[in-house]
Amino acid sequence: xxxxxxxxxxxxxxxxxxxxxxxxxxxxxxxxxxxxxxxxxxxxxxxxxxxxxxxxxxxxxxxxxxxxxxxxxxxxxxxxxxxxxxxxxxxxxxxxxxxxxxxxxxxxxxxxxxxxxxxxxxxxxxxxxxxxxxxxxxxxxxxxxxxxxxxxxxxxxxxxxxxxxxxxxxxxxxxxxxxxxxxxxxxxxxxx
Numbered sequence: 001x002x003x004x005x006x007x008x009x010x011x012x013x014x015x016x017x018x019x020x021x022x023x024x025x026x027x028x029x030x031x032x033x034x035x036x037x038x039x040x041x042x043x044x045x046x047x048x049x050x051x052x053x054x055x056x057x058x059x060x061x062x063x064x065x066x067x068x069x070x071x072x073x074x075x076x077x078x079x080x081x082x083x084x085x086x087x088x089x090x091x092x093x094x095x096x097x098x099x100x101x102x103x104x105x106x107x108x109x110x111x112x113x114x115x116x117x118x119x120x121x122x123x124x125x126x127x128x129x130x131x132x133x134x135x136x137x138x139x140x141x142x143x144x145x146x147x148x149x150x151x152x153x154x155x156x157x158x159x160x161x162x163x164x165x166x167x168x169x170x171x172x173x174x175x176x177x178x179x180x181x182x183x184x185x186x187x188x189x190x191x192x
Contacts, residue, residue: 014086021083026074034101038067038143042094048085054078
């Protein structure tokens with residue numbers, strides 16, 4: 001029915017100054033590899049990444065990225081590495097969610113078979129494609145929700161500390177006023 005797909009969704013805490021790599025094997029040329037990642041918590045929600053092909057050939061590289069979504073065709077048989085690095089300037093652990101998908105591309109004989117499919121099979125393929133798109137949107141909105149929640153929590157903390165400081169200032173000014181007024185009425189009178 002549909003092309004064979006191997007995929008996994010993972011969430012991993014990456015400690016500061018840590019490099020974490022994950023691997024996918026392409027057993028034949030022409031396999032489609034998809035790589036999606038998003039930083040859900042930690043620091044400025046950014047991370048460095050590298051994607052390397054067989055023979056340590058670098059395919060993609062990025063620094064201080066919040067999320068990424070790449071699809072490429074494996075031109076060689078071998079192991080593809082997907083690495084995250086929590087940069088040197090970072091002191092915070094980061095929670096990264098990522099997908100690595102390996103999928104067979106359609107071969108010419110598959111394309112010939114697909115043209116002979118009936119409408120029901122075509123509908124199934126369209127629905128599957130739409131579900132994948134909905135899943136991507138859900139991941140994106142979950143990521144935005146996490147980032148916005150972190151912003152709200154940070155703002156709430158700042159407002160709370162500001163109000164505590166403001167209340168302390170009000171109490172301090174009241175105490176100073178009491179002592180100043182008391183000092184005016186208890187001042188000694190001097191004769192001329």
